[in-house]
Amino acid sequence: MSNCLLCTQNLKTRQTFSELIFFGKTQSGVCHDCLATFEKIAEQHCPYCFKSGEEGSCKDCHYWLSQGKSVSHTAIFQYNEAMAAYFSRYKFQGDYVLRKIFAREIKEAIADFSDYTIVPIPLSQERLEERGFNQVTGLLEAAKIPYQELLGKRDSKKQSSKSREERLETEQTFYLLDEKNLPEKILLIDDIYTTGATIQLVTSLFMKTGQKEIKTFSLAR
Numbered sequence: 193m194s195n196c197l198l199c200t201q202n203l204k205t206r207q208t209f210s211e212l213i214f215f216g217k218t219q220s221g222v223c224h225d226c227l228a229t230f231e232k233i234a235e236q237h238c239p240y241c242f243k244s245g246e247e248g249s250c251k252d253c254h255y256w257l258s259q260g261k262s263v264s265h266t267a268i269f270q271y272n273e274a275m276a277a278y279f280s281r282y283k284f285q286g287d288y289v290l291r292k293i294f295a296r297e298i299k300e301a302i303a304d305f306s307d308y309t310i311v312p313i314p315l316s317q318e319r320l321e322e323r324g325f326n327q328v329t330g331l332l333e334a335a336k337i338p339y340q341e342l343l344g345k346r347d348s349k350k351q352s353s354k355s356r357e358e359r360l361e362t363e364q365t366f367y368l369l370d371e372k373n374l375p376e377k378i379l380l381i382d383d384i385y386t387t388g389a390t391i392q393l394v395t396s397l398f399m400k401t402g403q404k405e406i407k408t409f410s411l412a413r
């Protein structure tokens with residue numbers, strides 16, 4: 193029998209009959225105890241970015257809207273402690289098998305955007321070599337979702353007094369691989385939505401080409 197990919201306890205002991213019928217054997221390779229530590233986005237959330245617990249526009253979206261930007265984001269899970277631990281193992285320790293555990297949730301959520309072209313946020317070459325994989329395309333491939341790579345990302349090498357994160361948030365390091373023949377409707381996919389800065393940088397590239405129908409999606413917000 194297989195074991196939970198996160199805590200290694202045996203999976204078969206906790207499976208109910210209906211799960212066998214509806215989801216096949218083990219849906220994600222993760223036990224119920226571990227699955228229960230992840231929190232879905234609350235029913236009450238920011239209507240623009242899906243931040244949980246917000247009644248209207250959240251602080252981040254308030255800022256983007258005041259800048260004349262639009263936000264049309266969907267996310268599945270809250271970025272809680274369990275999700276932070278998950279990304280630490282998946283991204284930073286490079287535990288590639290963990291790309292699979294949210295495959296069903298991602299597949300279901302993205303099914304709502306069936307007429308959109310799925311476009312992952314890329315990594316720079318430097319980061320890709322360091323990590324060995326793009327965590328976003330890993331999630332998409334595990335969910336068997338076809339996607340198009342329309343973007344590149346330059347390495348951000350020069351040092352400055354600002355922290356790396358601060359620089360990355362404001363500096364345009366993304367570029368379009370081909371400005372022509374862009375699809376009509378685009379759903380940009382990222383792993384985590386923090387302030388929306390990355391998504392806004394990428395969206396602005398498409399907007400410059402006259403593209404209007406751009407929505408965004410992340411596993412966690």
Ligand SMILES: [Zn+2]
Pocket residue numbers: 196197198199200201222223224225226227
């Ligand atoms: Zn577990």
Ligand SMILES: [Zn+2]
Pocket residue numbers: 238239240241242243249250251252253254
């Ligand atoms: Zn928001």
